[in-house]
Amino acid sequence: MTERIYNFSAGPAILPVEVLEKAKSELLSLNGIGMSVMEISHRSKHFE
Numbered sequence: 001m002t003e004r005i006y007n008f009s010a011g012p013a014i015l016p017v018e019v020l021e022k023a024k025s026e027l028l029s030l031n032g033i034g035m036s037v038m039e040i041s042h043r044s045k046h047f048e
Contacts, residue, residue, distance in 0.1 A: 030037045
């Protein structure tokens with residue numbers, strides 16, 4: 001990974017590396033269910 005950049009402006013801040021890594025892993029399979037977080041309905045039981 002390249003060097004992290006600091007964002008001191010108003011608005012969205014830089015996400016912690018741990019959050020980015022979790023999002024990266026869940027792009028393929030959310031909690032091991034075999035579907036991406038982008039493929040699952042926000043109304044499904046997985047988002048309760």
